Amino acid sequence: MINLIADLGSGLLGKLVRIGQALLMLLQATIVRPKASSFSRLIQQLYAVGVQSLIIILVSALFIGMVLGLQGYTLLAAYGTEQAVGQMVALTLVRELSPVVAALLFAGRAGSALTAEIGLMKATEQLASLEMFGVDPLHRIVAPRFWAGIISLPLLVAIFSLVGIYGGHLVAVDWLGVYSGSYWGNMQQAVDFNGDVLNGMVKALVFAFLISWTAVYQGYTCVPTSQGISAATTRTVVYSSLAILGFDFILTALMFGGTV
Amino acid sequence: MNKRWLELSVGLMMVAGVAALVALALQVSGGNMSRNAQSYAISALFENAAGLGPKAKVTMAGVTVGEVVSVAIDPNALMAVVNMEIYGQVDYLSIDSSASILTAGLLGEKYVGLTVGAEEEVLVDGDVIEDTQSALVLEELIGQFLLNFGDN
Numbered sequence: 381m382i383n384l385i386a387d388l389g390s391g392l393l394g395k396l397v398r399i400g401q402a403l404l405m406l407l408q409a410t411i412v413r414p415k416a417s418s419f420s421r422l423i424q425q426l427y428a429v430g431v432q433s434l435i436i437i438l439v440s441a442l443f444i445g446m447v448l449g450l451q452g453y454t455l456l457a458a459y460g461t462e463q464a465v466g467q468m469v470a471l472t473l474v475r476e477l478s479p480v481v482a483a484l485l486f487a488g489r490a491g492s493a494l495t496a497e498i499g500l501m502k503a504t505e506q507l508a509s510l511e512m513f514g515v516d517p518l519h520r521i522v523a524p525r526f527w528a529g530i531i532s533l534p535l536l537v538a539i540f541s542l543v544g545i546y547g548g549h550l551v552a553v554d555w556l557g558v559y560s561g562s563y564w565g566n567m568q569q570a571v572d573f574n575g576d577v578l579n580g581m582v583k584a585l586v587f588a589f590l591i592s593w594t595a596v597y598q599g600y601t602c603v604p605t606s607q608g609i610s611a612a613t614t615r616t617v618v619y620s621s622l623a624i625l626g627f628d629f630i631l632t633a634l635m636f637g638g639t640v
Numbered sequence: 641m642n643k644r645w646l647e648l649s650v651g652l653m654m655v656a657g658v659a660a661l662v663a664l665a666l667q668v669s670g671g672n673m674s675r676n677a678q679s680y681a682i683s684a685l686f687e688n689a690a691g692l693g694p695k696a697k698v699t700m701a702g703v704t705v706g707e708v709v710s711v712a713i714d715p716n717a718l719m720a721v722v723n724m725e726i727y728g729q730v731d732y733l734s735i736d737s738s739a740s741i742l743t744a745g746l747l748g749e750k751y752v753g754l755t756v757g758a759e760e761e762v763l764v765d766g767d768v769i770e771d772t773q774s775a776l777v778l779e780e781l782i783g784q785f786l787l788n789f790g791d792n
Contacts, residue, residue, distance in 0.1 A: 426650045434653060470668050535657025542660040545668060568670025577664045 402597040409518040409526060409596070421524040429490045429525070430532030434539075436485055441540040444481060445547025448472055452548070453556050462552075466563035467570040469548035470541075474571060474580045475636065478541040480628050483587035486533055487620040491595040494525050495616040498599025499609035507600075522596045529592030530585070537584035541577075579635045586631060587624050594620040678728025679706065684739040684752070684769035689720035690777050691750040692741055698724050698752045705730045708752060724752065726763075734759040740773035750775060 452465040498521060501507050507517040545567075552558045571577065595616045602612035689711050698706035706726035714721045726733065736757030743750055754769075763769070 423647055423650050426653070427646050431649045431653045474664070474668070532653070535653065535660075538657050538660040538664060541668075542663050564667070567668055571669040573665050573669040577661075577669055581661070 398601075401601065402593065405518065405522070405597060405600060406526070406593055409522040412519055412523065418519075418524060421520070422527055425524045425528035426532060429494070429528040430536065433486055433489045433532065433536060436489055437482055437536045437540050438543055440481065440485060441478070441543035442547040444477060445469060445473065445544030445549075446551045448477075448544070449548035449551035449556075453552050453558065462556075462558055463562035464566050465548070465552045465558055466545075466565075466567040469552070470545050470567040470571050471576065473541050473544045473548075474576045476628070476632070478537050478544060479580050479583035479587060480624060482537045482540045483533065483584070483591060483624045484621055486529075486536065486588075487591045487595075487624065488617055490529065490532075491591045491616050491620055492613045494529070494592070494595040495599040495602070495613045496609055498522070498525070498596060499602040499604070499612050502600065502602060503604035503606075503609060505604075518600075522600060526592045526596050529595070530588045533588035533591070534581050534584040537580065541580065575635075579631075582635075583628065583631050586627055590623045590627065591620045594623065679725040680728060680765040681709070681723060681725055682733075682763050682765070682767050682769060683721050683723045684772050685714060685717060686720045686722060686739075686741060686772050686774050688774040688777060689722055689741060690775045691743075692722060692752070692775060693750075696749065696751050698726065698754065700730070700733070700754045700756065705754070722752065731762060732756070733763045735761040735763055735767070736771065737763060737769060738771035738773070739769045741775035743776065 448469045449465060452468045453462050456462045456464055456468070498507075501517075501521065507521065510517045510520060549560075549563060553560045553563050598612040598616045598619075602608045692708060692711055694708055694710055696708040697704050698708060706724050709723045709725050712721050712723070713719075722739075733754060734757045736759045738755045738757065740753050740755070741750055742753045757771075
């Protein structure tokens with residue numbers, strides 16, 4: 381019994397220590413004056429994190445938009461209001477699906493890669509040798525990856541929304557014959573730039589922060605063995621996915637909870 | 641990997657992301673801004689504001705000229721106070737304008753319709769419209785109809 385309580389306490393303390401470590405690491409990595417050379421490293425990471433995620437974002441956005449168009453059409457046509465399909469597709473995408481789905485894909489595509497890369501650098505003692513040269517690995521390795529995630533995800537979410545809306549247009553208007561004017565018109569009446577589009581972007585920014593932070597922390601603190609790296613990569617995807625879904629509920633309640 | 645291609649593709653992604661945001665602003669939300677900088681506030685007293693809520697449209701001759709900010713009870717008059725924001729460019733609502741609560745379609749949402757009067761003087765920030773027509777409550781209407789029907 382006593383042992384159980386002691387285990388619980390030390391487990392909780394361990395969790396708190398890890399949260400504190402993660403926060404300190406983040407502060408150390410990001411609060412620093414950028415040098416001229418760090419810009420080109422940022423570009424390189426933007427390519428690895430952002431550009432290489434574009435294909436998966438584009439393809440899934442198109443299909444999700446098309447599914448929404450199809451489902452929305454069949455559901456709304458039962459009430460004779462299939463003109464509202466544009467409004468439904470746009471609001472669903474801009475408020476919820478784009479930030480969440482893009483973030484989940486981003487965690488799987490880019491977050492796991494970041495963790496594995498940093499973890500392997502640690503296992504092969506590249507991080508230790510950087511320190512030997514007097515280069516802070518937090519500034520050189522962690523910071524550009526973190527910022528690249530923060531910059532890329534909101535852009536990817538904006539692209540996701542737009543492509544998804546055109547996917548819905550493809551199904552609803554081009555295939556099922558909803559009038560194009562009412563597709564866009566209803567959408568423009570219902571969607572508010574500040575209230576819907578910008579709040580979606582705020583969500584994207586929060587998710588980007590959660591994913592990048594989790595990914596670089598898990599990579600930087602992983603056990604430097606092959607099992608350790610694989611466990612850290614799994615943890616990145618699991619933790620950031622859970623954090624995304626949990627924070628999505630909180631953010632939705634804050635942003636849209638009051639107006640309904 | 642060629643460095644030039646790398647920089648080019650990152651630049652392209654940035655431009656595409658920002659362009660998508662601009663397209664969302666123009667094409668999807670139609671440039672709808674919720675907070676209009678130059679809008680002014682007026683209110684109206686209704687006997688019954690059933691079904692009207694924040695963000696409901698305020699229209700004039702069928703054209704949206706503002707939105708409802710809040711609906712509350714006036715403790716003195718014991719009536720519903722509907723606070724509205726009217727777009728700044730609509731500065732020609734005469735002081736004897738009337739407001740009524742209308743319904744879009746049979747089951748549609750409630751909105752406020754303004755009808756402009758004949759006075760020269762116009763409504764400014766903080767003014768109250770007193771000439772109002774309340775929301776149509778279907779149950780009351782049916783009740784009245786049944787009552788009349790019974791009398792006959």
